[in-house]
Amino acid sequence: MKLVGLFLVLVATFGGLVLTAGFDKALHLLTGVILPATPGEVLIIMGCAVAAFLVANPMEVITGTGKGMVALVKPAAHSKADYVDLLGLLYVICKLARVKGWLALERHVENPSASEVFSQFPSAQNNHHAVDFLCDYLRLVSMGNLDPHHLEALMDEEIEGLEHHALAPGHAVQTMADGIPALGIVAAVLGVIKTMASISEPPEVLGHLIGGALVGTFLGVWLSYAFVAPIAGAMTARGHGEAVYFRAIRVGIIAFLHGVPPQVAVEFARKCLPLDVRPGFAEVEARMDEAEMPSA
Helix, strand or coil: CHHHHHHHHHHHHHHHHHHHHCHHHHHHHHHHHHHHHHHHHHHHHHHHHHHHHHHHCCHHHHHHHHHHHHHHCCCCCCCHHHHHHHHHHHHHHHHHHHHHCHHHHHHHHHCHHHCCCHHHCHHHHCCHHHHHHHHHHHHHHHCCCCCHHHHHHHHHHHHHHHHHHHHHHHHHHHHHHHHHHHHHHHHHHHHHHHHHCCCCCCHHHHHHHHHHHHHHHHHHHHHHHHHHHHHHHHHHHHHHHHHHHHHHHHHHHHHHHCCCCHHHHHHHHHHCCCCCCCCCHHHHHHHHHHCCCCCC
8 A cells, every 4th residue: 555655656756736627737747847857856865865875874773774674565563363462472471470480481581482381382483572571571570579660660661661772773764854855855945056157048048047946846755745754654664563572472471460360361452453463353253263362
């Protein structure tokens, strides 16, 4: 849907030009003024924007921006099925701790890739950052009587850092989008300078040069608000989705540590999920019924 939206931007822009100027005039403007000026204007605008982006951001954000482009084809960081798996995993962990004690989780926490608990929930097991997050706190709990409030504060602090990391690429691209209109003005000013150097030319030549200069302003505003800023918004939304996954883990574990039964703790975690990815109660219950408790 994101790619469809970007395509519709092209249709709306040039369709509107045809409607307002007529097909013949629009074709003349497009082929005679806009397209000939576009390569140079785009090089100035986007070249400077990308260069400034590279100067302003650390390599981690730059590489994260490339990976974040997946938001255009996969807007949600996690699907409903991913959350069903996560809630099922939380249920088995809480039930095992309740029945056999926290020490029974030790071998699963130390080697989740070979654990029969984690292997029942492949999408959760393959989310290595989330598995590390979960196992770190389960290890802390098994080491002693930790106050759930202190643990919750620590988890909140870590999730805030994780969310900041996930949102950094989107914010960096949005900053670039904010600067692109000004770079369009730079390109337009260079076009005006070129025009003034040809002031002795006849009006039809000057009109063509001025029109080419104004293409810079048009491209700066158009690229910023119709393309780069929406891409930044999609990346930011996906970054928020990454943090939701960790918050669900926090809610489930903290609820269980406060004495809530495993099934109810899972329901607490389910309720904190956004509506578009929140599985139904029956879906989660069916997944919990399918889960197998380890023999030892």
